[in-house]
Amino acid sequence: MTNPFKFGTIVSEDFFTNRQVECQKLSQIIASSNHVIMIAPRRFGKTSLVNKVVTQTKRPVLWLDLQLITNVSDFAIQLMKQLFKKYPFERLKFLISHFRIVPSLSIHPITNNVEIAFEPRVDSFVHLEDVLNLIEKLGEERARPIVVFDEFQELISLEKSLDKRLRSVIQFHKNINYLFLGSAESLMKQIFENKKSPFYHFGQLFTLDKIPYHDFYNFLITHFEVLSDNANEITEKILEFSNCHPYYTQQLAFHIWLTLEHGNYSDDIIETIVDYIILLHNNDFERLWNTFNNTDKRVLIEIAFEQTNLLSTSVSYKNGSSTSTIYSALKRLTEKGILIKTDKYEIDDPFFKNWIIKKRSTS
Numbered sequence: 001m002t003n004p005f006k007f008g009t010i011v012s013e014d015f016f017t018n019r020q021v022e023c024q025k026l027s028q029i030i031a032s033s034n035h036v037i038m039i040a041p042r043r044f045g046k047t048s049l050v051n052k053v054v055t056q057t058k059r060p061v062l063w064l065d066l067q068l069i070t071n072v073s074d075f076a077i078q079l080m081k082q083l084f085k086k087y088p089f090e091r092l093k094f095l096i097s098h099f100r101i102v103p104s105l106s107i108h109p110i111t112n113n114v115e116i117a118f119e120p121r122v123d124s125f126v127h128l129e130d131v132l133n134l135i136e137k138l139g140e141e142r143a144r145p146i147v148v149f150d151e152f153q154e155l156i157s158l159e160k161s162l163d164k165r166l167r168s169v170i171q172f173h174k175n176i177n178y179l180f181l182g183s184a185e186s187l188m189k190q191i192f193e194n195k196k197s198p199f200y201h202f203g204q205l206f207t208l209d210k211i212p213y214h215d216f217y218n219f220l221i222t223h224f225e226v227l228s229d230n231a232n233e234i235t236e237k238i239l240e241f242s243n244c245h246p247y248y249t250q251q252l253a254f255h256i257w258l259t260l261e262h263g264n265y266s267d268d269i270i271e272t273i274v275d276y277i278i279l280l281h282n283n284d285f286e287r288l289w290n291t292f293n294n295t296d297k298r299v300l301i302e303i304a305f306e307q308t309n310l311l312s313t314s315v316s317y318k319n320g321s322s323t324s325t326i327y328s329a330l331k332r333l334t335e336k337g338i339l340i341k342t343d344k345y346e347i348d349d350p351f352f353k354n355w356i357i358k359k360r361s362t363s
């Protein structure tokens, strides 16, 4: 039997759980002329959800992960490479011949991929502007393209004022839906929610929550029932541990499935597998821990032990930390993705949380 759980990469088809409401809402927005700004903590399922919805539209989708872009010229080139995957070569070649600076095109003899190179220029934004306007033009001719900028917060580090220049071009586009996805919450909010930012309220804000308990429960139990009489208990315990975080739920479920498949059920199966995964990551957790200052460490310990009075005045002055120091630590840790803020602050990774608890309990 194939393991029905998957973690780390995009999930689709049978690996994808529910999210019906989100899928419907997202489809409606991209069927209109609006753009989408999707913000959620790391590994909540942004890419998987958008991938599912845009694939269903059957429209041309140009997907760019800005984490992998090195400069503005590269931005233009990668976008063009996406175009060559979706549109006929000859048509694009003709349109590109009208660029202000015409790039050289060649076809790789082995992979058949199109290689693109621009003459180096002082201001390479011209290349990007031409490519973006070309996509708009293609949208006039055929189905409206969808342009996805994944990890969009990385734009800020590419070049000064790139946000302003990018907006100045794409604000005129009527035939494209732009989707901006991002995980560094504060940076994304700075780009789209700050009144002074060029991208202020540029599209419909779409926040993604964890997968609802009942949906995840049904998804897990259906698979565990095949292997175990204790499916209900196993499922409940997994969700209690992972708190419905999409990635960590799948990670734990994956390992439990492997163990059950080999007939190794035990009453403490969850604890055993959790310990095993923590051990796998022990070095990473130690390295991560050593990057924190003392206030960060104190805040993390208190959150790990679910001491809810973290910010009450009586405690916040203890150990010499002022309320503002604690607030800065919370902000810093949230920006780094170590903490997520739902109705309260929680440690994003339940395995890291348990690592902290175990270390503190044995020290």
Ligand SMILES: Nc1ncnc2c1ncn2[C@@H]1O[C@H](COP(=O)(O)OP(=O)(O)OP(=O)(O)O)[C@@H](O)[C@H]1O
Pocket (backbone or CB within 6 Å): 006, 007, 008, 009, 010, 011, 015, 016, 017, 018, 019, 040, 041, 042, 043, 044, 045, 046, 047, 048, 049, 183, 211, 246, 247, 248, 250, 251
């Ligand atoms: N709808 C879903 N059903 C089941 N599992 C999911 C779903 N969405 C996400 N996951 C789990 O979360 C993992 C991360 O998903 P995905 O890469 O789509 O998230 P992301 O928010 O884009 O992450 P990143 O911040 O790393 O870009 C997946 O590998 C899968 O294990």
Ligand SMILES: [Mg+2]
Pocket (backbone or CB within 6 Å): 046, 047, 048, 150
């Ligand atoms: Mg992603």
